[in-house]
Every structure is written in structure tokens, then in C-alpha cells.
Amino acid sequence: MTKVAVLGAGSWGTALSIVLADNGCDVRLWSYRQEQVAEINETHTNKQYLHTELPSNITAYFDLKEAVSDVDFILFVVPTKAIRMVSKQVNEFLSHKPFIVHAAKGIEVDSLKRVSQIISEELTSYSYEEIVVLSGPSHAEEVAERHPTTVTVASETEYNAKQTQDLFNNMFFRVYTSTDVIGTELGGALKNIIALGAGISDGLGYGDNAKAALITRGLAEISRLGATLGANPLSFLGLSGVGDLIVTCTSQHSRNWRAGNMLGKGWKLQDILDEMGMVVEGARTVRAAYKVAQDHHVDMPITFGIYKLLYDNGDAKEVAKELMGRSKREEMDDLSKLLRERYS
DSSP states (O other): OOEEEEEOOSHHHHHHHHHHHHTTOEEEEEOSOHHHHHHHHHHSOBTTTBOSOOOTTEEEESOHHHHHTTOSEEEEOSOHHHHHHHHHHHHHHOSSOOEEEEOOOOBOTTTOOBHHHHHHHHOTTOOGGGOEEEESSOOHHHHHTTOOEEEEEEOSSHHHHHHHHHHHOOSSEEEEEESOHHHHHHHHHHHHHHHHHHHHHHHTTOOHHHHHHHHHHHHHHHHHHHHHTTOOGGGGGSIIIIIHHHHHHSOTTOHHHHHHHHHHTTOOHHHHHHHHOSOOHHHHHHHHHHHHHHHHTOOOHHHHHHHHHHHSOOOHHHHHHHHHTSOOOOSSHHHHHHHHHHHO
């Protein structure tokens, strides 16, 4: 039986544990909260995050060293801000070399690094090329209910990606592979910013036209920054790009959409975070993306507008007016240039 340590018992970590349990794995779901570990082991529930019964082959662990001992795979599903700290701890305990996979969607604010870069820095036995990322359009609630879902696993080491594909793939959770780690990670991280924007638009009472524009022009921003940082622009037309954008920008399951919707209705960011009681990755990612875009001179007006709203006391309606009042331009100019540069 394949042993998998899932680090992070939030909604996404729990949902992925269900997939792995359905595939016959011995799943060790780690949490830093003892009361959560007790609930999972005693009642087979994790009610704060998902309203479903958990399979019996999911066991919760509070001791991280015990959780990662002798496992075949380690799956990081903690929030991006905790990735470095948890990776440091795992590095102290590892006496063997399991496959390393992460399903976090964010960018570290201080270093501006992607999650695979952080993990490879802290796990001394691993190179960046060995890390696998799992991303795609996947609400945890629907995965837990075994609704059809498709995702991408990416690694520069094709063998590792295929091993991860085999680990997760089943009749309700279909997995594709990719070698574009940069594109897969950036698509998953940056779409949360655009989802905030879609929620803000809905909160302001704007219609489907405005949301469609945000999604489409948001995809253009993601593609511009991604290509500048070395991603394949075509990756953003796939599951971890446009696929994740659609699901995150159009569903009330999305924390980022819900947070944006509350922002559009006049709530303050800290009040929203207190009310939701869960991580809203887009609120942190927009700070990192703002810095990266400035450093690389990439035009990202939607991202800059949301940053202004969250961190410079901007007004949502005024930000919308500024976006609509920008100078006229051709739709495909920047993206066409990037594609020509890559493939000419």
C-alpha cells in the first residue's frame, strides 16, 4: 500500500486525502491543531472545512516526524506563507527520499519565489527539477463529493510527474501531466487575484459583461507576466490557466471570489479575513505580483488596481473607472509579441 503524508488539513488537503484514500493509499493527514487531529481520528469528519465523512484509511497526525516517516510521497497543502517553515521542519526529519508534491497556490511575498523554489531551497536532498506541482480547476467541496474534476501535475522531471499522475488519477479525478512548472504554478497563483476582481465586480452590482472582461483581460495579464518569467504562454490556455480562472471567478465556492464580493460591498480586508476564518491566498499574492510586475516592467492594470484597493485605501468604483479609462490599444499586441518571440 502506498503511504502518503498530506501536510495541511484544510479543505484542499482534506479533499486530496479523500482522492488518495479512494485510490487505496495509506493517508497520513497532518495538522498542527490537536483538536482537529482528534476529530478526524474519532469521528472521521473535518467539519470546519468539509461536510463529508472521511474514509477510514485517512489517519490524522499531530507529530510531523511521525507523519512523514517511511512514506512514499509527501504532499504539501499548507498555505503559501507556511511552506518555508514546514519545509524546514520536514527537512530535519527526512531519512529517506519520497516524491515531493505541492498543491499550494501562491507566491512568497518577501522573496517573490514560487512554492517549488521554496521547497527545493529548504529540502537539502532535492533539486528544483524534482518537485511536482498539482494545480487546476478544483473546488475542494466538489472533489470531496467525487464530482468530475481535472487537474495538471507538472515537473521538470517527467518521471516524477507521471508517478504523481498515477497516484491521483481515478474515474472522478483525471490528471494530466506537464513539464511547465513555472506556468502551472503562476496560473494557479495569479488567478486568485483575478477572482478577487470578479468578486469585487459582482459586489458592486456590475453584470456578466464586466466579469467576462475581467476574466479575459486577467488572463492576458497572467500570460504576460508568466511568459516574461519563462513560462510557456500556451500553458495559460490549459487547466491551470483559463480552467482555474473560470472556476475561481464564477463560483461562490471560491474564497477569493467571496472575499472580493465582500470588498465590493464595502467590507474592509481584515474584517473579511476575520469573518471567513480561512486563508484568502489572492490577498497576499497580489502584493507579490505587484512587486514582480514592477521589477520586470510588466503591465498588469487589474492587479495594480486590486493592490491599490487592498493596500492603498483605493475605492472600488474609482479603480473600475480608472481601468475603463485607460488609453486605447490593440487587444492582442503584447501576447502576440510574446508568442512571436518564443516561437520564431
